[in-house]
Amino acid sequence: MRTANYFKKSNQDFILSGTPLHKELYSGDQEIHVNEHVIINDDDVFLYPATANILENLEDVFNIINYHQAWIAPKYKLKRDYYKGRHHEIIGREKKPLNKPDARLVINLPKKLVNTFNGYFSGDPVQIKHQSDDTNDDVLNDKIQAWLNDNDYADVFSEWAKQADIYGRSYLYAYFNDGALQITACSPRDTILVYDNSVVHRPLFGIRYSPDADVATATLITPKADYELVRENGKIVVTNADSDDPSVVKKSSVHTFPITPLFELAEDDERTGIFDDTMSLIDSIDDVFSAKANDISAFSDSYLVVTGQKLSPQQVEDIVTKRLINLYTEINTNFNNETPTPPDVKFLTPNPNDETQENWLNRAIDLVYQISQVVNLNDSNFGMSAQSISGVALLQRYQPMQAKARTKALKMDKALRQLFTLLFDFWGDKSLKVSDLTFEHKQSIPHNLSEEAGIITKLNGQVDDVTKLSFFSGIDNPQKAVDRLHDQEDEEAKKGDASLQQYLSDQQKQKGGVSDDANLGAGQAQNTNSAQSR
Known part of the structure; x- marks a missing residue:
């Protein structure tokens, strides 16, 4: 190529x-x-x-x-x-000499950025x-x-x-x-x-x-x-x-x-992809992670250094097989009447400077998300439940991604109007206008529903029902919700009226039955008195 x-x-x-x-x-x-x-x-x-x-x-x-x-x-x-996941920089680099550890780790942040933002959008x-x-x-x-x-x-x-x-x-x-x-x-x-x-x-x-x-x-x-x-x-x-x-x-x-x-x-x-201007950071993150993996491999391949003592073949074998090292100095001076170097055993390993690497990696990964305007959902701050985070705090965290999604939504709306210009022409209805179309983009943002419900309760008697319900994210169309509520209240009122009428009717019938029995009893008593008089 x-x-x-x-x-x-x-x-x-x-x-x-x-x-x-x-x-x-x-x-x-x-x-x-x-x-x-x-x-x-x-x-x-x-x-x-x-x-x-x-x-x-x-x-x-x-x-x-x-x-x-x-x-x-x-x-x-x-x-x-x-x-x-085929990152050219880390995969295509030259092989390390002398059979040194050569890990080539790919941290696929581009896929994470794209899938996170597309799922949100x-x-x-x-x-x-x-x-x-x-x-x-x-x-x-x-x-x-x-x-x-x-x-x-x-x-x-x-x-x-x-x-x-x-x-x-x-x-x-x-x-x-x-x-x-x-x-x-x-x-x-x-x-x-x-x-x-x-x-x-x-x-x-x-x-x-x-x-x-x-x-x-x-x-x-x-x-x-x-x-x-x-x-x-x-x-x-x-x-x-x-x-x-x-x-x-x-x-x-x-x-x-x-x-x-x-x-x-x-x-x-500018036709810039979501990870275009973070590519250099992504390549560097792959490189540092691979270097850390190489350091870990280097530790397992560390060299044992023995100073002040010449080991015999048997001692070397004991170190390898029995994992035992027993060294001491038998004489006080050497041939030059100098004090000999006391025996010392240690592993020769590089200093990994792990804390600096970790700080750099955390900063670099955070910059990738900041520059691409995508929320890092694996951030430790997102470990808490959305119910325990205020609505303002949630919106602040999502604000950069919201701004990016809003810009993209405008581009999509423009393209969709072109599509529906073609569709309305295909249907042959000249009265239809793309200017009468509305496009509602509902992004997947977590909400603190308890906080929203509390706000609605506090607004009772302060604003109209439509405005009040507009503060609740679970309701797409507050006007329709109010209309349905009124319909429900009317239906319940009708049922209540019917129940009341039925109750009054039953009471009336019950009173009517008592009156008839009393009249019947009075008539019977009058007939009895008449018979006794005769």
Whole structure:
């Protein structure tokens, strides 16, 4: 690989977007002109003139692919290797001489950072609702949710977001399958979105290619159709064309979308992955941990040093087998009338300076989490229960990750509006507007529910019910909760009225029965008196 020697200088400098500081393997300045049409900026974004027709310049497609494969894809391969646990710096270092201990420990912090943040960001999938005064929102929202469920959107969106964490960006691709509109996440390792060179940078077209194929193949994705391209004998052929005109393709490849059906989710404007700017720290942590493992191995291989006494072969054997050393001086002077060196036995071991190493490791690991803006859930301070931590303290600990998630949510909302522009056009309903869509991102933050319940109790009689319930994190929609509470109170009131009416009716009947018995008794007594008179 052309960039193999570059990794030994600085992995971090290499994987960051834009031109590295060491440029001997790189060409160009901050903005690189691939050819007369194609430009790539310092954020590794391809730009193309809005006035140029890509179908009339198919050679530009392969120029973009060649540049991407030579200079951009190697960055993504290195990032993926580090995420999976193949850390180039520690694994590829030179072997230690003289059979010295040579541990190569990989502390896979990149995977921990990505999985922690993606679980926080995508643990609860984004809720998409349409709210307007002109449509039946309930019916439309049911239709939207059904389409999302058909596409397993929770899994697709989670993978989409995770790839953005690793590579700095990822893509969502919309396509037809048996007449249905479907979506899938695409890796930037083999997918490219090209923007126009205006100040707005509107998406013009997308490219997907097979980097490992023997024959150079590509798919050109435009709003009108997908074009399957193959380079054969120096000539570019559109394999799914009905004629020699590349703008005419088979009906199955035509989709006539209002926009390019490829949507980018950028981690940030610079397309920086979540562990890009901590790579040098991660390499150093691997190195120090490996050095500590080497020290432990060195202790087991320590040399026994015996001074002031020459050991016989039998004594050496006793030391090895019986673990016994018995040395003493039999004479007081040596041949030079000097006092001999008293016998001494000790192990020759290096000073590990363990306390300094541990302090450095703790500081370095803490810096990795600080710089990447990810909460270290294995921090000893998180050992206590969330119920014993105040809500303010919890929010403070999660605030950096919340800020990062909020920025990413804005990027995702922008891409989702592009997706629903395409979906509403596919449904053929001109009254639907993406501006009426709302996106609710509910991150997985622990809450002190006891504290929240206490706040609600203190607010009784101070504010209205909707405001009061908004302080409880377990309630998504306070207004609906209040409405349900009122409905429940009305239902209980109706049941209470029915029970009261039944009770009064029973009492009335009971009183009526007593009166009848009394009248009957009085009548019988009167008849008896009349009989006695006769």
